[in-house]
Amino acid sequence: MKRLAYIDWMRGLACVLMFQYHCYDSWLTREWHTTEFVRWSEILGTVPAPLFLFIAGVSVSLTTTRLREKGISRAEIARQTILRGAEVFGLGLLFRIQEYALGHRWVPWTDLLRVDILNLLGLSIVFMGVLCWFTSATGPEVARRRSQYSAVAMGTLVTFLTPPLWSTWRPRFLPWPLESYINGVHNLNAPQHWLFPIFPWCAFAFFGLATGFALFSPSQKRGESGLFLRIAGIAAAVIGLALAIDASPVKIYALQDYWHASPSFLLLRCGMLLLLLLIGYLWCQKGFGQQGFSPVLQLGKTSLLVYWVHLEFVYGRFSILRKQECGLGKSTIGLIVIFLAMCALSLWRTQAKETTATVLRPQPQPGPLVPAT
Numbered sequence: 001m002k003r004l005a006y007i008d009w010m011r012g013l014a015c016v017l018m019f020q021y022h023c024y025d026s027w028l029t030r031e032w033h034t035t036e037f038v039r040w041s042e043i044l045g046t047v048p049a050p051l052f053l054f055i056a057g058v059s060v061s062l063t064t065t066r067l068r069e070k071g072i073s074r075a076e077i078a079r080q081t082i083l084r085g086a087e088v089f090g091l092g093l094l095f096r097i098q099e100y101a102l103g104h105r106w107v108p109w110t111d112l113l114r115v116d117i118l119n120l121l122g123l124s125i126v127f128m129g130v131l132c133w134f135t136s137a138t139g140p141e142v143a144r145r146r147s148q149y150s151a152v153a154m155g156t157l158v159t160f161l162t163p164p165l166w167s168t169w170r171p172r173f174l175p176w177p178l179e180s181y182i183n184g185v186h187n188l189n190a191p192q193h194w195l196f197p198i199f200p201w202c203a204f205a206f207f208g209l210a211t212g213f214a215l216f217s218p219s220q221k222r223g224e225s226g227l228f229l230r231i232a233g234i235a236a237a238v239i240g241l242a243l244a245i246d247a248s249p250v251k252i253y254a255l256q257d258y259w260h261a262s263p264s265f266l267l268l269r270c271g272m273l274l275l276l277l278l279i280g281y282l283w284c285q286k287g288f289g290q291q292g293f294s295p296v297l298q299l300g301k302t303s304l305l306v307y308w309v310h311l312e313f314v315y316g317r318f319s320i321l322r323k324q325e326c327g328l329g330k331s332t333i334g335l336i337v338i339f340l341a342m343c344a345l346s347l348w349r350t351q352a353k354e355t356t357a358t359v360l361r362p363q364p365q366p367g368p369l370v371p372a373t
Contacts, residue, residue, distance in 0.1 A: 004062070005290055005297060006280040010055050012300030013280070014048040015307070019342070021045025022314045023335040027326040037328070047272075049117055049196065050204040052303070054273045056121055057151070057208025058215065060128045065216045068143055074136035081129030088304075089122025095308060102317045110187050113177045118307075120196040123181075124205035127154075131209070141218065148213035155206035159263045160252075162200040166191045167255035193260040200266050207270050211277070228281050235274035242267035295343045302349045306342040313338060 024032075024041045032038055060081060067077045096112050131154060135146035165171070166183050180186050184195035191197070215227065245264040256262055283289040289297065299306055312318050321334045 005284040006277070007055060007058060007062075008300035009284050009289055009294070009297045010051060010276060010280045010300065011303040012294075012296035012298065013276070014051040014055075015299040015303055015342070016296060016339070017044050017051075018048040018307070019310060019314075019338055020335055021048075022311070023338060024331055026314050026319065026323050027321045027331040027334055028328065029324055029326065032328060046269075047276075049201070050269050050273060051276065052117065053121060053124060053201060053204035054208035054211070054270075054277075056125060057128060057205040057210070058212035058277075060125060060132070060205075061147070061209050061212025062216055064132050064147070065140070065144060065213065068136075068140040074133050074143075077136075078129050078133035081132065082126050085122045085125030085127075085129060087122070088125060089119055091304070091308075092116055092118030092120075092122055099311075099316070102312070113180070114186065115180050115184055115195045115197055117196045119181075120198065120201050121205075123198065124202050127202060128205060128209050131206075144213050144217055148210050151206045151210035151213065155203045155210065158199055158203040158206065159266050162203075162261045162263070162266070163253040163256045165199050166257060166261045167253075191257075191261070193257075200261060203266060204270070204273070208273075211274070228278050231274050232278050235271045235278070237271075238267055238274065239271035242271060295339075298343060298346050298350070302346040305349055306346055309345060310338055310342055313341075 021041055021044060024038060025045070028038065064077055064081065067080070095118055096114060096116065100107050100109070100112050128151075131150055132143075132147050135143060135150045137143040137146060161169075162183075170185075171179050171182055174182070176185055176187050176189075180195065180197060182197055183191045183199055184193075184197035186192050186195060211231075214231075242264045245267070246258070246262075258265055280289075284297070313320050315323075320337060321330065326334070
């Protein structure tokens with residue numbers, strides 16, 4: 001399938017923001033962690049996870065729409081999507097095993113059961129595959145509308161169920177490894193903000209799925225620019241709604257963690273993601289995003305690979321700098337090295353895939369020999 005530049009650009013932007021946060025968090029001394037600079041680094045570091053999930057939803061909608069237009073059965077579409085989600089989930093488990101094996105001397109065995117971003121990303125793709133199976137219809141346009149509205153409903157449901165599932169409705173009857181997938185308790189008997197449970201994180205994927213079905217509708221393809229202007233309006237409305245809910249004197253929940261489990265904060269971030277989508281589209285389609293080589297766009301093509309590899313050279317045993325022992329200058333140099341190395345790795349991966357595809361492409365067979373006269 002043809003890649004959409006602004007989707008890859010958004011993935012690449014998430015990679016860049018992730019690099020800067022991880023590098024400064026791992027290498028800067030403890031004194032630096034109390035500064036305004038690191039506070040802003042941490043704020044930017046909250047963008048990649050919801051952005052990855054949101055774009056995963058957009059990508060699933062793109063794939064599903066194209067397969068439906070080709071007349072592929074709903075069972076086959078669901079099978080492909082669910083298998084992809086299971087693959088990503090399996091990679092998440094494999095990553096945890098790798099991290100434990102490399103750091104077993106100081107890493108507790110419970111880290112093998114951490115609910116990390118790859119685990120949640122894989123589960124979200126599986127859930128979206130199931131939702132698209134249920135909302136299929138004879139006509140692709142009817143199926144698209146059903147899927148879009150159902151995705152909005154599921155995202156909203158996850159959003160507003162999160163606060164009670166983090167507090168008064170906690171499923172304490174489940175073993176902690178299973179409860180952790182609901183609210184991220186891990187083995188600490190309280191939801192942890194550094195984990196990625198289904199509630200609330202899966203909501204970003206469902207809202208991305210709904211956005212994707214709006215982007216790839218037949219009517220909108222003919223007037224794409226107009227759609228993105230409407231997305232800007234929707235983003236402003238969502239941000240306004242989030243601020244209004246937060247300012248309202250009426251409180252729905254007895255207990256609420258605003259920065260991690262609040263519906264108003266989640267809606268605020270969804271509005272920001274829609275604005276980033278608009279910026280990515282304008283930059284790649286109307287600006288200079290595709291003029292020459294774009295490292296951000298390139299990173300987006302291999303985001304899973306660079307995510308996996310960079311962590312070991314930032315947080316892992318093979319960290320290129322000593323952890324929590326560096327100043328701002330040295331950490332920034334390390335960040336530049338990581339960025340350039342991941343760009344080189346991404347280019348190598350892309351070229352290797354293209355070479356493999358060329359080798360495996362069926363070659364035209366020579367026609368029958370015609371005797372000379």
